[in-house]
Amino acid sequence: MxxxxxxxxxxxxxxxxxxxxxxxxxxxxxxxxxxxxxxxxxxxxxSQFTESVPAQEAFDEVNDNFERQPFGEGTGSTTLIQQDQNVLSKPAILDMLRAQNRLTQRASQNVVGTTSVAQAVAQTLAPNANTLPEQIDAVEAASQTEINSAIQTTLDRQPAVVGLLSNDLNRGEPSASATLTTVTHEVSGVSSSAGTEGSSPLTAIQQEAEFIVSSVDGDISVFGSGLISAxxxxxxxxxxxxxxxxxxxxxxxxxxxxxxxxxxxxxxxxxxxxxxxxxxxxxxxxxxxxxxxxxxxxxxxxxxxxxxxxxxxxxxxxxxxxxxxxxxxxxxxxxxxxxxxxxxxxxxxxxxxxxxxxxxxxxxxxxxxxxxxxxxxxxxxxxxxxxxxxxxxxxxxxxxxxxxxxxxxxxxxxxxxxxxxxxxxxxxxxxxxxxxxxxxxxxxxxxxxxxxxxxxxxxQFLPPEESPGYVEVLPEAVAPSEYTVTKQINLLEDTFESGESDTVTIYIEGSLQDGTALEEIHRANQDPPGSFVTAGRSADATSILTVINRYERASPEFRRLVAQNDQNGNGVPDQNLLTIYNALYDSPYDDRAESYMTDDYTRTRIVYSVESDASQQEVTDDTRAVADEFRMGGTATGSVVVLxxxxxxxxxxxxxxxxxxxxxxxxxxxxxxxxxxxxxxxxxxxxxxxxxxxxxxxxxxxxxxxxxxxxxxxxxxxxxxxxxxxxxxxxxxxxxxxxxxxxxxxxxxxxxxxxxxxxxxxxxxxxxxxxxxxxxxxxxxxxxxxxxxxxxxxxxxxxxxxxxxxxxxxxxxxxxxxxxxxxxxxxxxx
The missing domain is CATH 1.20.1640.10 (Multidrug efflux transporter AcrB transmembrane domain)
Incomplete structure (x- = not known):
């Protein structure tokens, strides 16, 4: 012993x-x-929990290669959420334009661009109104009838605007209960991740934006990664x-x-x-x-x-x-x-x-x-x-x-x-x-x-939408802050089309000049698994093929080039792909092409919409199964797969x-x-x-x-x-x-x-x-x-x-x- x-x-x-x-x-x-x-x-x-996870590393590569900011590197965005009995009424549109204008005028906000339904409608009313003050003047000078006509014209000409309006949009007599506006700021150190960053350069900007927007009449709230971090x-x-x-x-x-x-x-x-x-x-x-x-x-x-x-x-x-x-x-x-x-x-x-x-x-x-x-x-x-x-x-x-x-x-x-x-x-x-x-x-x-x-x-790391009952009886000195992020996340998911489904990404690395490269992408979109959103018998997907198809519809010359190199007549070119790519990158669609394929033609991505009620397990299993079908080597990623x-x-x-x-x-x-x-x-x-x-x-x-x-x-x-x-x-x-x-x-x-x-x-x-x-x-x-x-x-x-x-x-x-x-x-x- x-x-x-x-x-x-x-x-x-x-x-x-x-x-x-x-x-x-x-x-x-x-x-x-x-x-x-x-x-x-x-x-x-x-985001600390997703580091070193292979799916997150692939997701980071996707973001680095394809998610280019529209205003260049070093930019971040803030979302303004407006709720009203009708956000397409003249007073509500003016409220949103004034909120955008006040943010733009504040130097500390570093605003480099804004996108909203209100702006689109104002420019339909006055095509030469390029600044927010001019757009405010255009709306103030118009009657509600003129505004309704401009809204209908805008929705017909700019289908993407619909995604900024709530699901209860009425096109006949234009009305909706909520709308989104994107404000882009010039900042440094902004990154994309399946997780939420612990600290963000947008935090101070978005906290100040809350104060600025609160000075405008109307129910407009501020949402963004900086506020989530806070x-x-x-x-x-x-x-x-x-x-x-x-x-x-x-x-x-x-x-x-x-x-x-x-x-x-x-x-x-x-x-x-x-x-x-x-x-x-x-x-x-x-x-x-x-x-x-x-x-x-x-x-x-x-x-x-x-x-x-x-x-x-x-x-x-x-x-x-x-x-x-x-x-x-x-x-x-x-x-x-x-x-x-x-x-x-x-x-x-x-x-x-x-x-x-x-x-x-x-x-x-x-x-x-x-x-x-x-x-x-x-x-x-x-x-x-x-x-x-x-x-x-x-x-x-x-x-x-x-x-x-x-x-x-x-x-x-x-x-x-x-x-x-x-x-x-x-x-x-x-x-x-x-x-x-x-x-x-x-x-x-x-x-x-x-x-x-x-x-x-x-x-799981955010407070609940409704604070626990005991919080109401606590003295003000020890009572927790009022939280809004969870409520806003639920609002976005329940109220807007963008919240009804999530997306996954398949990241492909290999020679995309090979004759079968685009055919592989086409085959992967056919007979999709159960958790994928479908359009007919095909998956609801966007890829380099989507960009090629859109340019085909806009350019008869490019359409003839694709047809000449489509040996089996299925609409997908399968030879001389370098010629196809060069023509695409020399076209007005080059920015869209760069969002789905690198300019050295060695990496590409396919983004699939998935059913909102599908479990993480189902979505991940289905995405990995589709990725495994690629001879070039595909990696399943996206926020659902990472989580x-x-x-x-x-x-x-x-x-x-x-x-x-x-x-x-x-x-x-x-x-x-x-x-x-x-x-x-x-x-x-x-x-x-x-x-x-x-x-x-x-x-x-x-x-x-x-x-x-x-x-x-x-x-x-x-x-x-x-x-x-x-x-x-x-x-x-x-x-x-x-x-x-x-x-x-x-x-x-x-x-x-x-x-x-x-x-x-x-x-x-x-x-x-x-x-x-x-x-x-x-x-x-x-x-x-x-x-x-x-x-x-x-x-x-x-x-x-x-x-x-x-x-x-x-x-x-x-x-x-x-x-x-x-x-x-x-x-x-x-």
Whole structure:
């Protein structure tokens, strides 16, 4: 057996004989790490989750090659959404033109162009009205009858204008309830992504645009990526503003009940604050940005820290209640607690570190930060808190300060202590039957939990359209901001044609001069899969073929050129393609051609419309199937495909990290108990309640329809890290008590009533502290908080009820094996 006691003795010596030195070292370290706070950046976008995803890389290439801004590089757009009883009435058209004009006149808006129905109608009324003031004058001078005639003419001549009007457009007596206007600004650093950028140069421009547009009569709102970025950042700060105070109040309340002593409460709170400061200071020094996922770290550190703190104080009180003085009482407490804390820390770190295998950078950061934070928590609560507690109690003795309570939670005669022995009673009477029922229940819940759905959308990170009811009763000082983006997204999807279907893209790389290149594109559009929007028997698609067909209709000469090179008469040229392309690029359609094919004729794209009610899975599978048909090599991409790819990575990460966490924790527990106690079987007994907890948590997720996403996908592996805390404390305490003449049931009773009381206090405090995440504005954070709180509750129940039976069966098995080996030894001729 490893003589680890000499190392603990060294720590004991520092804790009880050099407590002031230990306190000073930790305070200095806190000051140094706190400097990292000012270095911590914030990344609140969702594009961080799509980085390094192959579909996103292809999507970026598509955007780089084909999505050229109409006003050149370095431009971004803002959408104005106008709603009215009739946006095609004269007053409404004037309101929109005035809003555009005021934006254009403001130099800070850097407006380089605007596009709207109002402008198109004004130019139909007065073709020479090229500026917004002139267009306003033209509309003001016209009657509603003249405006209605101009609207009908505009809709006939410019079909694209229809897409800027709501679905309830009435062409006969022109009317519509909503319209869109695009304002283009000159900015730098604008990029396209399936995710939403965490910071955007458009944010300041669009926030100012909101103020400018509000000065115009009429219901006109501003929408754009910059405002989405701003709301994402606001959601993070607002969520913290709601969650942190609520967590502090609840944790403080339950800590007061658990400690029942103001000095011990102060020690616990200082240690918790120190763990948070160390962890976030480390993030700043390490250059790790603060993301939505890392909002979960403080509750997790509080969960472990509260547990460690209550255990340390409770175990110390168990010694002090026997009239033992502070120094020997603290030595005994740390002798038992430091190995237990080491086991808990090791398994918890492995649970978090398992997320390091994820392909998603923010999930890896979460695993790293949480792991480092748990190590900090071990140091603070394993060394600093006992030193601080010992120092305070020495001063109490020296100056005669009162001790408010030294009674541990869950003493033998208390109601809590008696209620915690239910599992021991079951273990004494029917351990095997109960254990068999537990195994069946674990298998059943685990099988049911394998049906958890996986989803990833940008909207998961945005606040709901309607704020939760509790927000209405909050004081104005703490009430979250008023959010509009989700409401606007839903409006765009429900009100305009562009919101009825999404698109996917197939990105093709290869020689497009080959005679079969365009024929391949043509064949891919025939008999499309079920999720694609169809026009007859063909897919609703736009590609280089679309541009060729449009130029054919405009140019008889080009039409003859295509016909001459169409060998099978299907309208698709299949020879001399270089000649076709050169003619196309020398035509007025060259800009459109460049939107679908590069000028070196080696890359092209096909954009397909897909059904709005089709699932991400269906759309992605169908798009990949079509892409695989291309001999040149096609890659399925587009926002739907990218988000589905991220969903797949999330699911893979969840199961891989869960498997690694279980295997690593099992190996660590076996090794730790062999090393420390020569009882490796206790590691298996330790793991049984955790497997039950994970199965119950997975079943709960499916039952409540909580999907795997970038946040909840980490809960199963984190559940191991947090949950194993409870069983590890009980098992280690049992191993300390189960020595000499103490029987297994008696040792279990002592362990459950002593350590179980601390577990109960920790469970109530932790579930409250992490459960307050349900108050977060973003539902995804509420789901995570609920699941972590449930994992703690399930872990506590499983440890108290299941662990005693697991230990009794381990003891029976060990005794039987020892007897068998002994009998074989006696029968041996040697």
């Amino acid at each position: 490893l003589d680890y006691q000499k190392y603990i003795d060294i720590l004991d010596d520092w804790i009880v004989n050099r407590d002031t030195t230990v306190i000073a070292v930790f305070i200095i370290t806190t000051l140094l790490l706190s400097a990292g706070f000012g270095m911590t950046a914030t990344d609140s976008g969702t 709301e994402l950042s606001s959601v993070v700060s607002d969520s913290l503003g709601l969650v942190v105070p609520a967590a502090v109040v609840l944790i403080l309340f339950f800590l007061i009940i658990s400690y029942r002593d103001p000095f011990d409460l102060l020690i616990g709170l200082v240690s918790l604050a120190m763990a948070i400061i160390w962890t976030f200071g480390f993030m700043g020094w390490a250059g790790i940005p603060f993301t939505q996922l890392l909002i979960t770290v403080p509750p997790l550190l509080l969960a472990i820290g509260i547990d460690f703190g209550i255990h340390a104080v409770n175990r110390y009180r168990e010694e002090r209640i026997e009239d033992i003085t502070p120094t020997p009482a603290m030595r005994t407490a740390t002798d038992q607690l430091l190995p237990a804390f080491f086991i808990v820390t090791g398994t918890t770190v492995l649970g978090f570190a398992a997320n390091g295998t994820s392909q998603l950078g923010p999930v890896r950061d979460l695993g790293l930060v949480a792991s480092v934070g748990i190590i900090f928590t071990f140091l603070i609560f394993g060394i600093f808190l006992p030193s601080f507690k010992h120092f305070i109690d020495r001063q109490r003795v020296r100056y005669g300060l009162p001790e408010f309570s030294i009674a541990p939670i869950g003493s033998e005669d208390s109601a809590v202590g008696k209620s915690l022995t239910v599992g021991v009673t079951i273990a004494r009477r029917a351990p095997y039957i109960f254990f068999a029922l537990v195994l069946v229940a674990t298998a059943a819940m685990g099988a049911y939990g394998t049906g958890i759905d996986t989803r990833f959308t940008n909207e 589905k790819a991220v969903s797949d990575v999330i699911a893979e990460s969840a199961y891989v990290s869960l498997g690694l966490a279980i295997l690593a924790s099992a190996a660590f527990l076996l090794f730790a108990y062999w090393l420390l106690e020569r009882r490796p079987g206790l590691g298996v007994a330790n793991l049984v309640p955790i497997l039950l907890t994970i199965a119950a948590l997975a079943a709960t997720m499916r039952y409540l329809d909580i999907p795997f996403n970038v946040l909840t996908g980490t809960t199963l592996s984190i559940g191991i890290g947090v949950g194993i805390d409870y069983s590890a404390h009980l098992v280690h305490r049992f191993s300390e008590e189960y020595r000499g003449d103490t029987g297994v049931i008696e040792a279990l009773n002592i362990s459950v009533q002593g350590t179980g009381g601390a577990l109960a206090g920790s469970m109530v405090t932790t579930t409250s502290g992490t459960g307050v995440l349900v108050l977060a504005v973003v539902p995804i954070l509420g789901q995570f908080g609920l699941l972590i709180a449930l994992s703690v509750l399930y872990s506590f129940i499983a440890s108290i009820l299941v662990l005693p039976a697991s230990i009794v069966i381990w003891d029976h098995s060990r005794t039987t094996l020892d007897a068998l080996l002994s009998s074989r030894s006696l029968l041996s001729p040697n």
